[in-house]
Amino acid sequence: MSGVVLSGLSVAYDGDPVVTDLDFKVASGEWVSLIGPNGAGKTTVLRAIAGLVPSGGDIHIGEEPANRLGAREISRRVAMLVQEPHIPAGMTVAQYVLLGRSPHLGYLGKEGSHDRHVVAEILRRLSLDSMAARAIENLSGGERQRAAIARALAQQAPVLLIDEPTTSLDIGRQQEVLELVDELRAEQGLTVIAAMHDLTLAGQYSDRLAFLVRGRLVAIGPPAEILTEPSIAEHYRARVQVMPMNGSGTAVVPVRR
């Protein structure tokens, strides 16, 4: 069981506060999306949970305080999908996904047959098995994103952090990626925390939304409560119409004056 609890989380870059005194809990198996305008600190919150930036306050992953865990122990509990994964030239999909086994290897360790087995299973699950030997740079955007998800899954961490998973994907690939994450969450009981730009998609896939503005939490709750015209207008300075859709959440549609 691995939920995530943030209490009084604060992060500053070079003395400038980016995230201030953030408190919220994500239950085990829950999907919480971080929304908010550019510069709200969504990515920073994810980086803090993954231990990539020093932070004040307290982060609990499951029962354990993250500040007592080493980098490798965190990487066994938390996998992170960055917004724009660096695509290494000449690396095959299999090798790329196998890197996800690093948290389970010693410093100079070598992958064993168990690691290859885990990776082969994941590749099959994500329909990447036929591309295992292809260079990752030759894959399409959607396939690359699936490979990145496969690498994160190979960590076998109960918590999955995703930063803007739909950036630069077409609308069909966006749905495909989010459906995949949701299926995996159901199958494996993953806890998902995602930074999301697209409010409609965020509302459709998340159990709850955490609304961040300039590093502070302004609201958290089910999508229907958070995605309201006045609050989006205020915090995003956007003109939108929020339209309930039959059984498929709410659509947030920009309106031209």
Place this chain on the structure above:
Amino acid sequence: MLGVRPRPTPVVLQGLPRLPWAWGVAGLIALVVSCCVGVLVGPVHISIGTVARALLGLPVDQGQANILWSLRIPRVVLGALVGGTLAICGAAYQGVFRNALADPYLLGAAAGANLGATLAIALAPGTSVLGVNLVPFAAFLGAGAAVAGAYALGRTVTGLRTGTGLILAGVAIAAFFNSIQMYVQQAQSGSIRQVYAWILGRLVTAGWDGVLLILPYVVLSAVVIFLHRRLLDALMVGEDEVTSLGISVRRVRLAVVIAATLGTAAVVAVGGTIAFVGIIIPHTIRLLVGRSYRVVVPLSILFGAAFLVLADTAARTIVSPAELPIGVITAFVGAPFFIAVMRSTRMAAL
């Protein structure tokens, strides 16, 4: 059956980087052939038969045996050690700094070695330490001091968050050491020719002394880099991504830089600052065979060694009985070859 785990079926995971055996064999053949050429070519003609008899321990002419055992064979072995070390150290630096232009001298090892050697040549000519010429010791210490200085500087200035800070610190240290070296060289103009010859690279031959002197450092350096192949591959993804996989980029970088510096300082001490080997050998292998360090590291050792043995043979033959600096040969032959490889492959692989 309850409680009995089914035996896992062997998994065949396609697409994992392996050293293609044909290339491994090719590398070995290249090394053996180049060593044969190095042993056979020289001012005194020695036949293949004589070399074979000498290697098998059969009696041969004493004069020829002396030439073989105290001149040619140690020199070939030294050349192989120097070439293999420069090539894997170059590959390792390119890996930890994610920089295609990195070479073993990136953090000031060459400038430090040059300064050390220049000081020894100019200020204490002919001095020996424990029966060995002072120059290699001074060069070794200079190279180590320069890299340690660059590391300390990079650490205080940038906190080592990125490799760039370290590289810039290396540039600053190198410039500083070079200025002192130039000053000493000008002030002691009597030794300028000797200093210059040293800088351009020349294998020191004094029987097996050079080989024995550098062997521990070279072996240690190669073993450490070899063990870091997987981590060097992991560093090919972004900095945040590697860190989120539980790998400390700083720790990998420090371990590899220390190992590569030991190796580089050792070979520079006996060979001078031979240019280009650390860049062209790893890149040629990346272009022709593959980019994984599981491929690049072992093949760099073999082909780097073969290349330098041939270059050294050319250096001592072309203007015989004089010697050309090896650096002249490695760049003169290496550059056009490298350009040809780049033209015939996809540059995108770099």
